[in-house]
Amino acid sequence: xxxxxxxxxxxxxxxxxxxxxxxxxxxxxxxxxxxxxxxxxxxxxxxxxxxxxxxxxxxxxxxxxxxxxxxxxxxxxxxxxxxxxxxxxxxxxxxxxxxxxxxxxxxxxxxxxxxxxxxxxxxxxxxxxxxxxxxxxxxxxxxxxxxxxxxxxxxxxxxxxxxxxxxxxxxxxxxxxxxxxxxxxxxxxxxxxxxxxxxxxxxxxxxxxxxxxxxxxxxxxxxxxxxxxxxxxxxxxxxxxxxxxxxxxxxxxxxxxxxxxxxxxxxxxxxxxxxxxxxxxxxxxxxxxxxxxxxxxxxxxxxxxxxxxxxxxxxxxxxxxxxxxxxxxxxxxxxxxxxxxxxxxxxxxxxxxxxxxxxxxxxxxxxxxxxxxxxxxxxxxxxxxxxx
Amino acid sequence: xxxxxxxxxxxxxxxxxxxxxxxxxxxxxxxxxxxxxxxxxxxxxxxxxxxxxxxxxxxxxxxxxxxxxxxxxxxxxxxxx
Numbered sequence: 001x002x003x004x005x006x007x008x009x010x011x012x013x014x015x016x017x018x019x020x021x022x023x024x025x026x027x028x029x030x031x032x033x034x035x036x037x038x039x040x041x042x043x044x045x046x047x048x049x050x051x052x053x054x055x056x057x058x059x060x061x062x063x064x065x066x067x068x069x070x071x072x073x074x075x076x077x078x079x080x081x082x083x084x085x086x087x088x089x090x091x092x093x094x095x096x097x098x099x100x101x102x103x104x105x106x107x108x109x110x111x112x113x114x115x116x117x118x119x120x121x122x123x124x125x126x127x128x129x130x131x132x133x134x135x136x137x138x139x140x141x142x143x144x145x146x147x148x149x150x151x152x153x154x155x156x157x158x159x160x161x162x163x164x165x166x167x168x169x170x171x172x173x174x175x176x177x178x179x180x181x182x183x184x185x186x187x188x189x190x191x192x193x194x195x196x197x198x199x200x201x202x203x204x205x206x207x208x209x210x211x212x213x214x215x216x217x218x219x220x221x222x223x224x225x226x227x228x229x230x231x232x233x234x235x236x237x238x239x240x241x242x243x244x245x246x247x248x249x250x251x252x253x254x255x256x257x258x259x260x261x262x263x264x265x266x267x268x269x270x271x272x273x274x275x276x277x278x279x280x281x282x283x284x285x286x287x288x289x290x291x292x293x294x295x296x297x298x299x300x301x302x303x304x305x306x307x308x309x310x311x312x313x314x315x316x317x318x319x320x321x322x323x324x325x326x327x328x329x330x331x332x333x334x335x336x337x338x339x340x341x342x343x344x345x346x347x348x349x350x351x352x353x354x355x356x357x358x359x360x361x362x363x364x365x366x367x368x369x370x371x372x373x374x375x376x377x378x379x380x381x382x383x384x385x386x387x388x
Numbered sequence: 389x390x391x392x393x394x395x396x397x398x399x400x401x402x403x404x405x406x407x408x409x410x411x412x413x414x415x416x417x418x419x420x421x422x423x424x425x426x427x428x429x430x431x432x433x434x435x436x437x438x439x440x441x442x443x444x445x446x447x448x449x450x451x452x453x454x455x456x457x458x459x460x461x462x463x464x465x466x467x468x469x
């Protein structure tokens with residue numbers, strides 16, 4: 001297998017031209033589709049795909065950045081635990097996300113033990129190598145939740161527990177598609193998540209909302225081919241689930257991983273930062289796993305954080321509207337000024353999967369045809385993009 | 389159970405307990421946060437490519453041969469292993 005096969009510029013150009021023809025045939029402007037995955041936004045930005053897409057095709061990034069949708073009270077729980085003296089391990093970007101009174105990085109600067117791990121398995125190792133309590137602050141969607149489930153089913157050491165802020169993607173698509181300002185005509189679903197859940201999980205959604213869903217991989221050709229498939233369904237007024245990532249995704253998904261996921265977690269309603277309350281959108285540990293549930297094992301004193309003054313800039317942050325697909329980073333008064341990757345105000349500027357961070361790094365919609373006249377930054381796709 | 393996975397030159401130990409089916413030395417897997425979540429059958433890679441070609445044929449009326457520039461084909465062939 002050679003990844004270059006999925007970056008072939010000649011095929012990319014053909015797919016782009018086919019997209020242009022199909023979107024023109026629809027005859028509306030804009031045709032709005034949404035993806036719900038930070039990795040899709042990264043690929044679209046990194047390979048400069050937005051510059052090659054039809055002007056009338058609006059590809060919106062939805063609530064697909066796991067760091068960004070982790071709600072402030074959840075971050076506060078992690079920060080409070082760390083400040084109480086419990087060792088907290090979590091995925092990289094999480095430690096810089098501001099809660100209502102500081103981030104885990106701030107807690108670490110104040111003397112708390114906070115570890116960044118690549119995998120939950122590393123957090124288990126940290127616990128094995130010490131006698132102190134280690135809490136894994138588990139964030140992310142079904143793809144990372146299954147990993148958390150796997151370690152909990154594999155006899156973790158007695159000093160290991162989990163603070164679950166895991167989220168489940170399919171329910172948020174229901175909410176976003178009903179938001180009056182968003183008007184999504186089709187969804188690109190994340191190939192990694194669908195590898196676990198199977199493409200079949202979107203069938204009830206499509207039947208209810210008559211909005212097509214295409215499962216997409218992460219190479220440029222994967223995304224272009226999936227977008228073409230999606231706009232063809234929009235043109236033909238067909239609402240179906242299509243799987244354009246068959247090398248990884250089946251209709252049934254990974255049954256083994258699903259069994260482990262639902263053995264450990266149950267879905268409950270809860271807020272996604274900046275979006276809404278999402279019924280069944282949060283994954284919490286089942287009662288059988290109370291002994292490894294940090295919320296049950298510790299008294300988490302979030303109130304102790306309240307004497308710290310929250311940032312007034314946070315109130316101007318429009319991350320929520322950006323994740324709901326009704327605003328772009330350039331609509332935010334803070335973007336690129338008060339809010340930059342080194343000093344993020346909102347979660348979208350923290351994560352490498354956040355819309356603001358990606359737009360700040362690569363430019364939003366690089367315009368390769370016209371010279372800059374409005375003072376905005378223009379970016380050129382990186383050489384490895386191969387989209388010449 | 390774990391396996392050593394070669395990520396284009398970087399070797400990492402990856403857990404296999406979430407994988408959908410048994411893996412053997414030489415298989416491709418989809419990795420996420422240190423866990424293999426799918427054994428990728430080599431024939432499925434081919435299926436994906438054929439899917440693109442079919443889409444293009446339907447949309448352009450041309451065969452896949454017209455779409456691949458010779459130099460790119462050479463590059464891909466050189467990298468195929």
